[in-house]
Amino acid sequence: MNASSITSPATGMAPLLQTQDITKRFQGLVSVNHVSFDLNDGEILALIGPNGAGKTTLVNLISGTLPPSEGELRFQGTRIDTLPTYRRARLGIARTFQVMKPFRDLTALDNVATAALFGQRGGATTRQAAREDARKWLDFTGLGHRADQRADALGGPDLKRLELAKALAQRPKLLLLDEVMAGLNAVEIDEVVEVIKQIRDSGVTILIVEHVMKAVRSLADRVVVLHHGELIAQGNAETVFQDPRVVEAYLGKRRA
Amino acid sequence: MRPRFVILLVAVTALLAIVPIVGSPVMVQFGISTLLFAVLAQSWNIIGGFTGYPSFGNSVFYGLGVYGTAIAMAKFSLPFGVGLVCGAILAMLCALLIGLPVLRLRGQYFAIATLGLSVAMAAVFSNIEIAGANIGLILPLTRADGMFYELSLGLLVACVLCVFWISRSRFGMGLIAIREDEHAAASMGVNTTLYKTMALVLSALFTSIAGGIHAYFITFVDPASAFDSTLNVRMVIMTVFGGPGTVLGPVVGAFVLSAVYELLANWISTAAALLFGVVIVVAVIFMPRGIADLAAGIRRQGISYLLQNIRRYRL
Ligand SMILES: Nc1ncnc2c1ncn2[C@@H]1O[C@H](COP(=O)(O)OP(=O)(O)OP(=O)(O)O)[C@@H](O)[C@H]1O
Ligand SMILES: [Mg+2]
Numbered sequence: 001m002n003a004s005s006i007t008s009p010a011t012g013m014a015p016l017l018q019t020q021d022i023t024k025r026f027q028g029l030v031s032v033n034h035v036s037f038d039l040n041d042g043e044i045l046a047l048i049g050p051n052g053a054g055k056t057t058l059v060n061l062i063s064g065t066l067p068p069s070e071g072e073l074r075f076q077g078t079r080i081d082t083l084p085t086y087r088r089a090r091l092g093i094a095r096t097f098q099v100m101k102p103f104r105d106l107t108a109l110d111n112v113a114t115a116a117l118f119g120q121r122g123g124a125t126t127r128q129a130a131r132e133d134a135r136k137w138l139d140f141t142g143l144g145h146r147a148d149q150r151a152d153a154l155g156g157p158d159l160k161r162l163e164l165a166k167a168l169a170q171r172p173k174l175l176l177l178d179e180v181m182a183g184l185n186a187v188e189i190d191e192v193v194e195v196i197k198q199i200r201d202s203g204v205t206i207l208i209v210e211h212v213m214k215a216v217r218s219l220a221d222r223v224v225v226l227h228h229g230e231l232i233a234q235g236n237a238e239t240v241f242q243d244p245r246v247v248e249a250y251l252g253k254r255r256a
Numbered sequence: 257m258r259p260r261f262v263i264l265l266v267a268v269t270a271l272l273a274i275v276p277i278v279g280s281p282v283m284v285q286f287g288i289s290t291l292l293f294a295v296l297a298q299s300w301n302i303i304g305g306f307t308g309y310p311s312f313g314n315s316v317f318y319g320l321g322v323y324g325t326a327i328a329m330a331k332f333s334l335p336f337g338v339g340l341v342c343g344a345i346l347a348m349l350c351a352l353l354i355g356l357p358v359l360r361l362r363g364q365y366f367a368i369a370t371l372g373l374s375v376a377m378a379a380v381f382s383n384i385e386i387a388g389a390n391i392g393l394i395l396p397l398t399r400a401d402g403m404f405y406e407l408s409l410g411l412l413v414a415c416v417l418c419v420f421w422i423s424r425s426r427f428g429m430g431l432i433a434i435r436e437d438e439h440a441a442a443s444m445g446v447n448t449t450l451y452k453t454m455a456l457v458l459s460a461l462f463t464s465i466a467g468g469i470h471a472y473f474i475t476f477v478d479p480a481s482a483f484d485s486t487l488n489v490r491m492v493i494m495t496v497f498g499g500p501g502t503v504l505g506p507v508v509g510a511f512v513l514s515a516v517y518e519l520l521a522n523w524i525s526t527a528a529a530l531l532f533g534v535v536i537v538v539a540v541i542f543m544p545r546g547i548a549d550l551a552a553g554i555r556r557q558g559i560s561y562l563l564q565n566i567r568r569y570r571l
Contacts (some may be wrong), residue, residue, distance in 0.1 A: 063443050089445035097443075103436035105501075114429045118445035129422060170444055 014077040016041045016205045022071035023067065023079075024229075031057040033229035034071070039174070042208045044196070045218035046237070048213075050249055053226040055209045056098050059176050062207070064088045074175070089129050093122040094172035098179045098209070102151035106163055109134050109147040112169045119170025132211040133169055141165040141195060151228045156183050164192070168199065175199065175207045183216055188197055191217055213241075223247070264533030275408060276402035286518060288469040291408035292466045294510035296487070296493035298415045298463040303400030304492065305500030306422060307455045308435025310363070312488050314463050316377045319482035321464025322330065322471040329472070330393045331386055346466030348457050354455040362438075371485060378483035388467055403450065404473045412470065412507070415462045415484055420503050430500070431455055446571045476477040497539055508547050539548025 005193050015038035024032040032054045039045050047055050048100055050066040060066040062073060064085035075107075079104040080088055095117075098254055103111045112134035116124045124130035140145045141161045146154060154162060177196070181189050193215050210216050216223065216237060223240040227249040234239050240246055276284050296318065303311045324343025328334040334342075352482075358369045381387050422428035430451045433441035442448050471477050498509020513535075520531050542562045544551040553561035 007366065064514075065439055065443060084447075085439075085446050086441040086447045089443055095443055101437040101440035103433060103440070105436060106432065114433050115444045117426045117429050117435075120445070127426070127429065165443065166440075207455075228364075228410065 001204045009236045011179060013204075014074070015039055016076060017207075018072075018074040019058075019062070020072040020074070022061055022067060022073060023057070023069050024054075024061055025069045031211075031229050032061065032068075032226075034233045035226070035229075036071075037224050037231060037234060039205060039256055042200070042203060042205055043221040044200050044208060044219050046216045047207060047209045047226065048223060049226035050213070050214060053249075054229040055226055056178055057229075058226065059095060059171045059207070059209060061177050062088075063176060086118075089119060089170065090121050092168040092171070092173035093168040093176065094174070095176035096120060096167050096178055096180055098182070100163050102154070102159055102162055104152040105150065108138060108154065108165075109142055109146050109148055111162055112137050112165045115166040115169035120172060123171055134165075137165040137169045140168065143192060145232075157185075158187055160184065160192075164195070174202060175204050177206060177210075179209055179211065179212060181212045189215055239246060261412075269409070269413060271311050273406065276405045279531055281401065286407050286514075288401065288405050289470075290511060290514040291405070291412050291488065292470055293494060293514055295408070295412050295415050295462055296491045296496065296505045297506035297510040298412070298419055299459045299466070300488075300491040301419060301500060301502075301506040302422065302431075302462075303459040305454050305495055305502070305506065306419075306428060306435060309359065309452065309456075310367045310492070311370050311456070311459070311522050312367050312485060313358070314375045315374045315483055315485050316350060316354075316370075316489040317460035317463040318467040318487060319374070319377055319381070319479075319484075320347040320350055320460075321467025322477050322482040323381060323393075324464065325468035325471045325557040326395055326477045327386060327394045329395050330388075336472055339472070340465055343464045344461055347467075348459040350391040351456045351460035352453065355456045356449070359449070359452045359456065360494035371488075374485045374488065378479045379440050381479040381483065388478070390479070392476060392544065395475045395477070397475050398472070403491040404469060408466075411462065411465055416503065416507060418458065418462070423503050427454070428449065437500070446565060456529055466565060476544055495535055495546075499546030499550075502546070502548040505546050512547070 017039040020036050021034045022032060023030065023034050023150065035058065037211075038214050047058065049055055053129070057066065061068050062082065068081055071081070072079060075088070075091055075093065080091065094138055100234065103114065106114070107231065109131060113130040114131040116130040117127070124133050135144070135147060138147050143158060143161045143165060146158060150161070151162060160183065163176070164180055167177070168236070189212060196219055208219060220237050221236065222238050224231060225246050227239055227241075227245075232245045232249060233243045272287075275287050279287070294310065296314070299557050300311065300314050303309050303314070321343035324346040324366065326334070327340035328339035328342045329336060354373060357375075358366060361369055387393065422460070430446040431443070432450055433446050436449060437447055467482070494509040494513050495506040497513055498507065499505025516535055517532050550561070557564065
């Protein structure tokens with residue numbers, strides 16, 4: 001890694017998140033292979049790649065759901081790769097799960113209220129206050145009218161919105177979104193894109209894993225491409241989409 | 257909670273409190289065991305109902321409460337209160353020690369590991385000289401059923417208040433999040449290891465005091481009945497019957513099932529256990545989420561709630 005990537009030239013501040021040679025092996029399989037990139041304050045970085053490229057694994061490594069086999073993670077300049085998951089959440093890292101993990105027995109409101117009680121340090125401390133926050137985030141993600149329904153009564157698109165609302169209720173500095181648009185129709189995708197823009201404008205840094213390329217184009221400040229666990233390209237959307245290795249990764253996959 | 261409901265609960269507690277004054281000795285003795293069962297179910301509710309960890313180690317906490325109290329009183333001639341504290345400390349230490357490794361296991365693995373522990377404990381105590389080994393210990397005899405009754409009632413009230421607090425607190429929301437999805441809970445900032453261990457320690461605290469009271473009440477303890485895993489099964493059944501993860505469900509479950517069992521045993525003693533089993537099976541089929549959910553469900557959808565449950569929970 002060179003010096004310019006450690007200190008972002010515009011602000012002179014360290015990037016919000018740095019991954020350095022981060023690697024994850026499952027028995028023989030290398031899912032994430034020596035991946036290094038930076039995530040600057042306030043940007044939206046899209047993480048793309050064919051199925052099985054290692055995107056979700058990388059999100060798991062950053063959030064702490066999985067421990068890395070090798071490499072380092074820094075958040076606001078300090079090492080986080082040895083911290084347990086909950087400590088990273090307390091520092092301000094929130095995520096959604098591609099395989100959604102709603103609290104099925106609870107109402108949508110209490111799902112989000114729980115997130116508001118925890119999340120980054122300094123949030124709601126009473127259930128009452130947490131529920132007020134939760135209502136705000138449900139309205140923001142378009143779930144306000146389903147607040148009192150149990151999560152197991154919600155359909156796929158609403159569960160996606162619930163994942164997003166729960167992550168937002170944690171008041172994160174860094175938001176990791178793992179395919180929040182999968183299974184949504186064109187109208188719903190446009191709505192979520194709008195929501196994500198507003199989140200970014202409120203100062204949250206976002207890492208978005210997405211297969212919907214239209215959304216990637218309209219959101220991403222930068223794109224990072226994973227293939228077989230390796231970082232094969234990064235840059236702005238147009239350059240990356242024209243990179244022959246990226247084209248081959250996607251086409252090769254489609255033919256297989 | 258509505259004020260009317262609070263008044264009702266206070267009234268019921270007051271009524272329960274005067275049972276030793278107005279009731280027969282048999283009724284008081286039945287009352288003691290029912291109140292202690294309610295404490296055991298409610299304690300199990302903290303780890304099993306709220307946190308989602310189906311503990312079969314609660315009979316270990318019970319047994320440690322029994323032996324802590326018995327050893328302190330029979331071997332060191334310490335007062336009853338000190339005995340209860342000894343039992344509680346033993347049980348909470350045990351919860352802390354086993355919690356850290358065993359709470360890493362989920363679901364049926366956790367259940368089996370804790371079950372193994374209760375079997376092992378019975379064997380350990382059969383070989384400890386100061387615990388009376390195989391023979392057991394005899395405690396000083398007191399004829400004070402009224403005192404045992406009021407103590408049990410007081411313990412139950414404390415336990416219910418504790419669970420009420422849990423159900424309203426950030427801590428309780430964290431436990432529920434762990435039950436619903438532990439990975440999601442951790443990723444939103446719940447210190448899962450700490451919370452689970454605290455839930456187990458709290459559960460051990462109330463369980464062991466119930467054990468201590470019961471030991472002094474029956475004045476005799478031995479390893480087989482102190483570390484009896486069928487007792488743990490009854491805690492589970494009563495909690496699940498009443499409504500796991502609710503504040504009053506386990507208490508209602510313990511009261512109803514104790515009464516049902518007592519009635520059956522009086523009328524047809526031989527078939528009581530069988531009929532008791534039938535009641536449980538029917539209950540689990542028609543109201544798998546317990547009495548607490550049944551009450552809300554019937555109010556919402558009437559009798560079709562029962563049928564809908566069959567559809568909802570079939571494989
Ligand atoms: N817990 C695990 N144990 C073993 N192998 C795993 C595990 N998690 C992921 N893998 C493997 O790691 C590779 C990368 O998986 P990952 O889920 O990160 O891909 P992805 O890029 O998110 O794919 P998709 O676009 O389909 O979501 C896959 O081959 C997968 O089978
Ligand atoms: Mg994925």
